[in-house]
């Protein structure tokens with residue numbers, strides 16, 4: 001369970017470029033929830049995920065992960081609790097290491113890391129079996145360098161890595177956005193399967209309002225660094241993109257800028 005309370009973060013405070021990215025952002029994500037996060041450009045979606053992961057430290061507010069206060073902890077001290085897949089397929093994996101070495105690093109997430117010279121046999125069999133579930137034939141390419149894989153294959157392996165060891169929350173930051181449509185829908189389906197099978201708690205940022213409604217159990221919209229609406233359960237069932245736009249208008253008295261949201 002994640003509880004973020006009244007998070008505030010201003011970039012470049014006191015400078016001409018002062019930019020309040022989080023302005024009282026509060027959200028509780030319960031165990032097993034799969035929350036989709038939408039919002040126009042600059043709404044604070046990535047900053048919020050960065051704050052949860054510890055990549056930026058907030059100016060004020062509190063972040064609890066399973067009731068442990070992580071607000072002031074840097075990323076490496078949160079890695080056992082927070083797993084992440086990035087938009088850029090090149091981020092989050094080491095292209096110079098083999099697939100199995102990347103997976104071995106992921107199993108050590110949150111623990112003292114020492115790669116050693118060889119991946120132990122019992123791990124290798126486990127990795128082979130896990131990779132086989134992706135249906136990409138990567139179980140036969142354990143020693144291939146990660147850098148040889150396509151963007152979609154890398155995102156699939158990143159997802160596997162993020163779910164190899166237990167974490168309190170999985171953060172997905174537009175992780176299909178850099179992929180072609182067919183690969184993106186494969187990776188999205190894989191994401192849904194992994195989250196459902198392992199009963200993961202997840203937050204997924206997407207620019208597609210349609211996707212935000214089709215995927216997950218709850219949808220949160222951010223605007224100017226705070227939550228403008230949060231819908232789940234019966235309230236969310238059957239909702240369409242136009243209903244989300246109406247909700248936004250009701251909450252803010254503003255019309256969403258069509259250029260800043262992809263209404264696909």
Ligand SMILES: Nc1ncnc2c1ncn2[C@@H]1O[C@H](COP(=O)(O)OP(=O)(O)OP(=O)(O)O)[C@@H](O)[C@H]1O
Pocket residue numbers: 011012019020021039040041042043044045046047048
């Ligand atoms: N490291 C940084 N330094 C300065 N300003 C930043 C930094 N990171 C983000 N910002 C600013 O904070 C605001 C929120 O950015 P953020 O990336 O969180 O928005 P977003 O909702 O993820 O947008 P997008 O959909 O365009 O990715 C923006 O105005 C952005 O320019």
